[in-house]
Amino acid sequence: MKIGVFICHCGSNIGGTVDAAKVAEAARAFPDVVFTSDTMYACSEPGQDGIIQAIKDHQLDGVVVSSCTPRMHEPTFRRTVERAGLNRFMFEMANIREHVSWIGKDKEANTNKAVELTGIAVEKLRQDQPLFAKQFDINKRVMIIGGGVAGIQAALDCADGDREVVLVERESTIGGKMAKLDKTFPTVDCSSCILGPKMVDVAQHPKIQLYAMSEVEEIGGYVGNFEVKIKRKAPYVNWELCTGCGLCMEKCPSKKSKDRFNEQVGTTTAINIPFPQAIPKKAVIDPEFCIKLTKGKCGICAKVCPTKAIVFDQQEEIVSESVGAIVAATGYDLFDISKYGEYGGGRLPDVITGMQYERLLSASGPTGGHVKRPSDGKEPKTIVFVQCVGSRDKSVDRPYCSGFCCMYTAKQAILTKDHIPDSTSYVFYMDIRAPGKMYDEFTRRAMEEYGTQYVRGRVSMIYPKGDKLLVRGADTLMGTQVEVEADLVVLAAGAEAAVGAPHLAEKLRISYDKYGFFMESHPKLRPVETNTAGVYLAGACQGPKDIPASVAQGSAAAAKVLALFAKDKLENDPMISSVDIKRCVGCGKCVQVCPFGAIKEVDFRGEPKAEVIETVCQGCGLCTATCPQGAIQLSHFTDNQILAEVNALCQL
Amino acid sequence: MSALAGKELRIVGFLCNWCSYGGADTAGVGRFSQPTDLRIIRVPCSGRINPLFVAKTLLSGADGVLVSGCHPRDCHYAEGNFYARRRLEVFKRLLPTMGIDPDRFEYTWVSASEGQRWQKVVTSFTEQIHKLGPAPRFGLAHEQNPATAAAC
Numbered sequence: 001m002k003i004g005v006f007i008c009h010c011g012s013n014i015g016g017t018v019d020a021a022k023v024a025e026a027a028r029a030f031p032d033v034v035f036t037s038d039t040m041y042a043c044s045e046p047g048q049d050g051i052i053q054a055i056k057d058h059q060l061d062g063v064v065v066s067s068c069t070p071r072m073h074e075p076t077f078r079r080t081v082e083r084a085g086l087n088r089f090m091f092e093m094a095n096i097r098e099h100v101s102w103i104g105k106d107k108e109a110n111t112n113k114a115v116e117l118t119g120i121a122v123e124k125l126r127q128d129q130p131l132f133a134k135q136f137d138i139n140k141r142v143m144i145i146g147g148g149v150a151g152i153q154a155a156l157d158c159a160d161g162d163r164e165v166v167l168v169e170r171e172s173t174i175g176g177k178m179a180k181l182d183k184t185f186p187t188v189d190c191s192s193c194i195l196g197p198k199m200v201d202v203a204q205h206p207k208i209q210l211y212a213m214s215e216v217e218e219i220g221g222y223v224g225n226f227e228v229k230i231k232r233k234a235p236y237v238n239w240e241l242c243t244g245c246g247l248c249m250e251k252c253p254s255k256k257s258k259d260r261f262n263e264q265v266g267t268t269t270a271i272n273i274p275f276p277q278a279i280p281k282k283a284v285i286d287p288e289f290c291i292k293l294t295k296g297k298c299g300i301c302a303k304v305c306p307t308k309a310i311v312f313d314q315q316e317e318i319v320s321e322s323v324g325a326i327v328a329a330t331g332y333d334l335f336d337i338s339k340y341g342e343y344g345g346g347r348l349p350d351v352i353t354g355m356q357y358e359r360l361l362s363a364s365g366p367t368g369g370h371v372k373r374p375s376d377g378k379e380p381k382t383i384v385f386v387q388c389v390g391s392r393d394k395s396v397d398r399p400y401c402s403g404f405c406c407m408y409t410a411k412q413a414i415l416t417k418d419h420i421p422d423s424t425s426y427v428f429y430m431d432i433r434a435p436g437k438m439y440d441e442f443t444r445r446a447m448e449e450y451g452t453q454y455v456r457g458r459v460s461m462i463y464p465k466g467d468k469l470l471v472r473g474a475d476t477l478m479g480t481q482v483e484v485e486a487d488l489v490v491l492a493a494g495a496e497a498a499v500g501a502p503h504l505a506e507k508l509r510i511s512y513d514k515y516g517f518f519m520e521s522h523p524k525l526r527p528v529e530t531n532t533a534g535v536y537l538a539g540a541c542q543g544p545k546d547i548p549a550s551v552a553q554g555s556a557a558a559a560k561v562l563a564l565f566a567k568d569k570l571e572n573d574p575m576i577s578s579v580d581i582k583r584c585v586g587c588g589k590c591v592q593v594c595p596f597g598a599i600k601e602v603d604f605r606g607e608p609k610a611e612v613i614e615t616v617c618q619g620c621g622l623c624t625a626t627c628p629q630g631a632i633q634l635s636h637f638t639d640n641q642i643l644a645e646v647n648a649l650c651q652l
Numbered sequence: 653m654s655a656l657a658g659k660e661l662r663i664v665g666f667l668c669n670w671c672s673y674g675g676a677d678t679a680g681v682g683r684f685s686q687p688t689d690l691r692i693i694r695v696p697c698s699g700r701i702n703p704l705f706v707a708k709t710l711l712s713g714a715d716g717v718l719v720s721g722c723h724p725r726d727c728h729y730a731e732g733n734f735y736a737r738r739r740l741e742v743f744k745r746l747l748p749t750m751g752i753d754p755d756r757f758e759y760t761w762v763s764a765s766e767g768q769r770w771q772k773v774v775t776s777f778t779e780q781i782h783k784l785g786p787a788p789r790f791g792l793a794h795e796q797n798p799a800t801a802a803a804c
Contacts, residue, residue: 621697
């Protein structure tokens with residue numbers, strides 16, 4: 001075998017703390033190495049051309065590139081060697097940047113380490129075999145999980161791209177958080193007026209199948225061929241019959257149900273349609289509060305329903321859908337403000353979240369758009385907004401910035417002045433973060449045109465004084481303490497990962513960070529892809545973002561799905577397991593451990609043997625580590641290859 | 653091939669591609685400085701690691717072995733790290749019967765976003781191995797020179 005080794009300087013990224021020329025020289029001593037060179041940027045066009053030329057000039061059978069992480073450029077160099085006529089798996093990479101040059105400044109130790117890492121790559125390459133991909137069919141339907149604005153956008157774009165879409169929504173209506181907003185910044189556009197048409201499009205699009213009040217129960221399969229089990233929760237109403245007339249809501253005697261859509265500002269009826277523009281506009285019974293379901297008596301809704309749609313004994317059901325790609329767009333939830341005991345959230349009725357305030361401002365909200373404070377229904381004249389409640393605060397384990405609170409607080413201050421012209425608003429802020437088109441101009445308008453008092457400092461305490469709330473805080477610009485007697489306090493609760501997000505990530509086999517936000521493939525360059533092929537991200541499930549960013553990501557995810565579906569066949573990753581039938585004793589242990597059901601037992605001349613289903617195998621190698629005979633080997637990560645690497649490092 | 657005599661000890665890491673290798677990359681991108689002793693072998697999943705690899709590494713003269721995978725429930729292959737945990741926990745208990753100090757072997761979980769955690773893991777494990785010193789070398793009892801013992 002003839003091996004070529006290329007050591008990359010990566011400008012000064014590697015060259016600064018690793019003597020690349022010395023590594024190239026040392027690599028000549030490795031077995032089978034016939035050519036080495038150091039190059040300024042191996043990934044650049046001249047760099048790649050140099051590799052191709054060397055393969056041709058020296059009839060190389062395999063190539064090692066020592067440069068950055070294979071998670072970055074392995075696909076690049078695989079294509080390079082392929083262009084030179086080699087099999088793309090006759091290539092190995094040594095990571096001498098992220099794992100060497102960037103983590104230490106000792107040039108001698110780094111150079112030595114780079115030589116050794118190059119050495120183990122050579123040892124691994126010496127046992128590499130050419131591998132060839134298999135083609136398999138692709139199911140060109142897409143599932144979108146979450147019907148907020150990001151999910152809606154992704155669904156519409158995919159459906160307009162002529163692909164069938166399955167949209168799964170946990171609540172009884174799509175719309176997500178945006179449907180709860182009164183207005184949007186910085187245009188002060190009516191939120192439901194701009195979202196409403198999109199929601200209607202979802203309902204009417206022939207390519208979109210909507211499962212509302214449903215959750216993803218189980219996900220099997222792999223890119224191109226996912227099998228998803230969806231749990232359809234029981235609304236206790238036959239939605240095929242329900243016309244959404246709302247007669248049941250008028251007559252329902254149980255009027256103290258939790259009003260989840262209105263963020264529990266006020267109460268609602270046990271049978272309920274969350275809001276007038278709901279899609280689907282269907283009634284749902286809250287079993288916790290329905291008198292019939294809790295006490296066995298009542299049934300008034302069933303009597304008044306003109307279509308006889310009420311079904312008190314309805315059960316949840318599981319349906320299966322086959323799709324080729326999945327977009328997770330599960331959004332976010334709000335930080336629990338009661339974690340700040342000193343602010344009285346959850347304890348003092350007139351300390352509310354920004355989202356609750358949105359409902360108070362909204363004409364379709366519980367107060368009909370008249371701002372009335374929850375405790376006594378009086379119109380507040382002094383309103384204090386507190387920003388960064390559950391953002392940028394390590395003490396509550398939320399060190400990140402939620403991004404949109406500065407903007408919605410400014411919007412709410414402006415709306416407050418519109419609703420109550422003789423009111424005064426105060427905003428306690430840490431910094432104003434308004435980096436968007438027309439954003440900073442908007443916050444300035446709140447201050448200059450609407451007279452909102454911005455106080456730079458944190459609030460230390462909020463406590464009741466008579467029928468008012470005393471807000472005590474610091475003004476760090478003036479260096480003084482501030483006290484405001486407020487009628488209403490609005491806490492700008494930060495965004496956190498949606499309830500249950502980590503569970504869904506586990507089902508999708510994607511990663512999530514310590515806060516529960518889903519991890520993208522690359523923070524800069526692959527923002528909507530995940531490390532699991534065929535699974536994409538859209539919206540705030542990946543990290544807090546505002547409406548335009550969520551919509552953009554929804555469209556981006558749809559573009560990725562449509563690109564995937566542009567192919568008629570997909571190629572598998574050939575780094576999969578294969579069975580040496582002579583060694584296999586048919587114990588079946590590999591069949592048991594395989595998480596993908598990719599190994600089946602077959603009969604071979606009367607004896608049981610294991611067989612790998614090549615398009616299902618994902619290449620984890622669990623079977624290889626389990627097989628007592630070493631009969632099943634993961635290509636490219638065989639026992640012999642790993643042991644060769646160990647030997648290279650530990651030669652006695 | 654030898655570790656830098658007197659400076660480094662031979663520490664081998666087996667890292668899963670999806671979480672810990674990514675975590676080590678994140679640490680690199682973040683320039684979180686680390687001791688230079690560790691040599692990383694990339695495997696697809698911690699469940700790919702046969703405990704015999706670790707045994708072979710230690711018996712071949714490594715002074716320490718570190719295995720790192722995805723956090724439980726966060727495995728790219730759904731459950732590989734659970735198999736790894738079970739195997740490696742049993743294996744760790746077996747080490748004394750092989751005459752190997754179990755402190756020379758650790759397994760842990762680092763996600764792709766935890767660059768800082770990776771720095772801590774590497775630093776503390778390297779310190780731990782340096783405290784233990786070079787591993788006694790098997791089958792080479794006649795060779796008592798500590799300088800050559802360090803260079804395995």
